[in-house]
Amino acid sequence: MTAAPLLSVRDLSMTFRTRRGPVKAVDGIGFDLAEGETLGLVGESGCGKSTTGRLIVRLLEPTGGTVSYEGRDISHLRQRELKPLRRRLQMVFQDPHSSLNPRQTVARIIADPLLVQGSPAAEARKRAAELMELVGLIPEHLDRYPHEFSGGQAQRIGIARALATGPRLVIADEPVSALDVSVQAQIVNLMERLQRELGLAYLFIAHDLSVVKRVCARVAVMYLGRIVEIGPKELVYTAPAHPYTSALLSAVPLPDPAAERTRKRITLLGDPPSPAAPPPGCTFHPRCPKAQQRCRTEAPVLRADDGGRQVACHFPEVPGALTLVTRTASP
């Protein structure tokens, strides 16, 4: 028997109404996330990663599809109903300094979610000190202001704030992208330790595949509002099936110097198109090195292979693996 997933996203869509017309930032995506699991969500700027995160924590209300958390559809809950939910579902943001109020002390910032939930002030302060220690900061620094901390320390504060109410799922929206490379590893280590100790599940958003490689068991690749490939990390990293995944992976430097010297970069033509005017057929076709006539008119749907991976491409890089869906049940 498999337990119900902690998070279940189905056909989720978000169309922003703008003065220049509708913008389909998220266009029918779906995935599950189990208790204690980490799913990486990657893709170029503007592909809809942050919008996905904001829809899941219900900072945005979806225009289509559903988000179920702990077995309950939360897609259209009202503000009042969202308050108890926020305790168990939190978000960490990219730029730690701009996501912390510069006029509040760290004690106030970390304790705020507890105060909102009705905790007495003294209790919230005590918990804030414990949380500082948990994320590797000095509890005596509770009364300092955000500008007195480095970027890495500020992100620790952001993480402590997210953990204050004891969530089971944290949406981490590019939590290390704004940090120095040396500091990135420290924050990733911290997030891994917290996951082990607290049994957290993460949706770990990054634009680059190398950042999520360590932390996630599964990875989803987004392009122009859609998931084009999703599956176990081993499969996606060693044998990417979607040409876009291959291109993203080819941009990642290899640790082995000999391999790095011969690494072939797949250069994609141009920038991603605007979600306000997506190309017809496969939306990746104007940039795809493998595009054929069919790709210009027919949009590929996600299809599953034997290894638990799904790919949306008419001509995937590993066609032999994509057999499941065409198989018919024989007596």
Ligand SMILES: Nc1ncnc2c1ncn2[C@@H]1O[C@H](COP(=O)(O)OP(=O)(O)OP(=O)(O)O)[C@@H](O)[C@H]1O
């Ligand atoms: N509030 C909004 N109103 C209108 N359009 C929006 C809004 N928020 C996002 N968008 C558009 O939706 C698309 C997806 O944006 P989103 O921020 O989700 O992308 P992203 O993958 O997080 O990008 P980045 O890597 O730059 O953070 C973009 O084209 C963006 O301009």
Ligand code: SF4
């Ligand atoms: S469907 Fe065609 S254009 Fe789209 S990714 Fe596959 S090969 Fe490229």
Ligand SMILES: [Mg+2]
């Ligand atoms: Mg973003």
